[in-house]
Amino acid sequence: MYAAIWRLMPGPVWVRILLVLVLLAAxxxxxxxxxxxxxxxxxxxxxxxxxxx
Amino acid sequence: MFxxxxxxxxxxxxxxxxxxxxxxxxxxxxxxxxxPRVSVFGVLGELLITGGVLVLxxxxxxxxxxxxxxxxxxxxxAESISQGWVDEVKPDPAPAAETGYGDPVVATAPADQSAxxxxxxxxxxxxxxxxxxxxxxxxxxxxPDLGIGHYPGTxxxxxxxxxxxxxxxxxxGGGMHLIHELQLGDxxxxxxxxxxxxxxxxxxxxxxxxxxxxxxxxxxxxxxTAVDRLIALTTCNPLFSTAExxxxxxxxxxxxxxxAGPPAELAALLPAA
Numbered sequence: 068m069y070a071a072i073w074r075l076m077p078g079p080v081w082v083r084i085l086l087v088l089v090l091l092a093a094x095x096x097x098x099x100x101x102x103x104x105x106x107x108x109x110x111x112x113x114x115x116x117x118x119x120x
Numbered sequence: 121m122f123x124x125x126x127x128x129x130x131x132x133x134x135x136x137x138x139x140x141x142x143x144x145x146x147x148x149x150x151x152x153x154x155x156p157r158v159s160v161f162g163v164l165g166e167l168l169i170t171g172g173v174l175v176l177x178x179x180x181x182x183x184x185x186x187x188x189x190x191x192x193x194x195x196x197x198a199e200s201i202s203q204g205w206v207d208e209v210k211p212d213p214a215p216a217a218e219t220g221y222g223d224p225v226v227a228t229a230p231a232d233q234s235a236x237x238x239x240x241x242x243x244x245x246x247x248x249x250x251x252x253x254x255x256x257x258x259x260x261x262x263x264p265d266l267g268i269g270h271y272p273g274t275x276x277x278x279x280x281x282x283x284x285x286x287x288x289x290x291x292x293g294g295g296m297h298l299i300h301e302l303q304l305g306d307x308x309x310x311x312x313x314x315x316x317x318x319x320x321x322x323x324x325x326x327x328x329x330x331x332x333x334x335x336x337x338x339x340x341x342x343x344x345t346a347v348d349r350l351i352a353l354t355t356c357n358p359l360f361s362t363a364e365x366x367x368x369x370x371x372x373x374x375x376x377x378x379x380a381g382p383p384a385e386l387a388a389l390l391p392a393a
Contacts, residue, residue: 068166071158098174103181115356116256116271116286117365118332 182291183360190264190293197265198249199391202238205313205378212379224278224349224375225314229270230254237277239268239285240309243321244298246389252310256286267295274335277310277317277351278375281337284352289359289366296355299368300324308351308370309386315377316386319351319370326357327365334367348372 076083230236237252253260256269268287275281287295306321327334335352338344349372357366376383382390 068158068163095177098177099181099185103178103186106178107182107186113288113291113356114329114362115261115288115354115365116269117327117329117334117354117367 187291187294190267190291193264194250194267194293194295195247198238198251198267201235201251202249202311205311208313209378211381220374221315221376221380224317224372225377226276226279227312227314229272229276232257232272233259233263233266235266236270236312238311239295240311240386240389241302241306242385242389243302243306244296250287250293250295252285261286261288261295262292264293267293271335271354274352275337275346275349277312278349278372280349281346282335282339282350282352283310284335284354286354289355289357296353296368297359299353299355299366300357300359302368307383307385308353309383310351311378311382313378315375315380316382317375318373318383318386320373322369322371325367325369327367329356329362329365331365334365339367339369 073083073087076086078086227236232255233253235251235253239250239252241248250267251265252268252270253263253266254270254272256271260266260269268285270276271284271286274284277283287293289296289299302321302324304321304323308319308321310317310319325334325339333340333342335354336342336344337346338348339350339352351370351372353368353370354365356362357364374383381387
């Protein structure tokens, strides 16, 4: 899968490495900005109170 | 079983005898010319590794990155609400300091999600401050500008009984992350629009999540008649778990109106007005 992505990318190796870094940064940014906050609301059942909330 | 290795070494000599190959791939031998077959297990394995990395990334985001982001924004919000109260009142360093200011002013509880106090616990850090709002739902505890919730129905700051508040131990700003480090006599300050309430930390208690009697006016004696003015900080325990609750009790010590300025120990921690 990742090998296929690597093959699909254009240019010499250094361009591809640069591209990988850019793609990784984009993925991490969107995870932290949109995906993780959304997941947090789905899984975050951290009850910290005593008694019925 | 050892197929790939042997085939590689066996076909190696063929490399130089295939002139049709071009460029980089040609140098890697004939095997490289054949597109590696996409195997179901290969893709599945990569997906599973990706999933594992995503889970780890999420935990890192939740417990450190977002925790720090939320803590900073909750702290900023608390600072601004506190400053708002101070700005509304003319400073009046009354000589009453010698005799104290009498019984504390007790406000009435505001509507759900309304901020009404700021908590300072020097033991949690010199710059630690958090907004206390009414209600203990996620709309308060997970909010980037609130963070600490007041149990509806429990007493208000300075009131005889138990001023019970809750916050996260970790993640979402972790308002009570260091609760286990409180030492006997540590100051717990609550600032409201009326003034500053000083409590002194008394003891920690570990209870099951169902122990609603911990926040009764007389803790663990729901029918008792309250005489003490207490504060109860509640959060989950152990760290990173919600199996138990940890309660930190403080006992009321003194009160002073906003016009008198913050208590000396707290004033030293606040930015100069």
